[in-house]
Amino acid sequence: MPYQAEISRSHPTAFLFVVDQSLSMQSIMSNGISKAQQVADVVNRTLFTLITRCTKAEGTRDYFEVGVLGYGGSEVRNGLQGKLAGAVLHPISRVEASPLRVDERMKKMDDGAGGLIEQSIKFPIWFDPQSEGVTPMCQAMYRAADELADWCDAHPGSYPPTVLHVTDGESTDGNPEQLAERLCQLETEDGAVLMLTLHLSTAGNDPLRFPAAESGLPDEYSKMLFRMSSPLPDRLMAIAQEEGFQVEKGSKGFIFNADVVEIVQFFDIGTRASELR
């Protein structure tokens, strides 16, 4: 059975966020902020959560390697800058040690005696929003495959890498479907690379979450992104159900026209992989 490998420091897994940074990501969502800013906030929060999951009293354990690729204009770029600019994928402890900056935010917390207190917490930022030019999605798929081919070779016994792809626009450098197919043929002994897609469409259609067929999607482009996405493994299917989504056999890791809350849920579900040990 694939997607069963336990995640350990000896056998980490990888999460690669592939984020559309084309001009159309400037459009404003229902909460009044741009898609680019919303996605950047969720990527930062997800990195924070991944670090928290790996943090023990004695330090941050390298259960995960993570990276961010942004694509927009004429290029695919490393979304992690500063000390992390030298490579795409990094052990999570290195990410923990190298945020671009650390903001202060207020958070309500349990006081341990049945009440709530407001406490200042630090909120690190690794990934800033950007939106410019066209949508070189083929280049992005090619670059992701390049990174993950090496990773799979180096980690044959690991839970396979997960790609979390966020886009709102049509590819402007060709049809990425075959490249995505090739990316999803990369594998470890525990299964093939998982591609999960969040399509922040500009069309006003109703959202569609984890569909098993493309028939309910409104256009050829969303149908192509559906086909590029992987079927959900059993564990992610169960987690999606726990989060209140209706899933069925064959449901794919694809959400069309997600709202603000669902963007957060998509990242949460997509990064819950296997058990840590």
Added chain:
Amino acid sequence: MRVAFAGQVPKDPAYPDDIEDAMAFATEAGRAAISDGASESYDSRSWAQLLVRRFIADTRVDLRWLDEAIAAYRSQRDFTGLPWSHQDAFDRGSFASLLGIEYLPREQQVRVCCVGDSLAVLINRVGCRRHTFQYLLAELFGRRPQLFSTHPARNTRLAGPGFFDSHTESWPIPRPEPWVVLCMTDAMGEWALRHDECGRPVWSELLAVDDQPGLDALVAEARQSRDMRVDDVTLVRLSFDD
């Protein structure tokens, strides 16, 4: 009561010091406890150690007992002095099971308290199982267990009526038969119950484990054949034969 055997096997042989199970004994008082600290939590090792020590000191496990344990855990850390990554991890909480045994010689009984997915088994001298607690079937280990959390909001189910009564059981151990109680954390508990359900004399096999190399070999073989989930393993054998 005496501890006839107590051994542990870490989940990752590359990191033997990172075992997050804990055990504690006070044989003169007839008390023993094991705890399984959840892997995905901030400091489950300290939390598990604290729980077993507290059970040895005070076996009346209830909400007050738990509140005192949480207060003791929190007093060990200065939240505001922690780095940001530790603050959030600390706030998510640490989680652990507790299996506590108390021998009551006058009543010729063993009282078993179990919260979470550790397993206690009462067997006789020929390895015949009389009782198990808290799970009776291997398939129940697939559920998400209720654990003790250092985060009070995660313990709300424990505040339900009769929670602690329903997680405590008393077993008669009439003389002169030499009874044995096996205590084990979840990976071994699931493995043992599953094989018992298939008719394998697994309790006799566990009775025969009397040193650490024996436990290491049993666990290594089961892991290698993917027959036992890879997790920290604790096995304790308590004898009531004196």
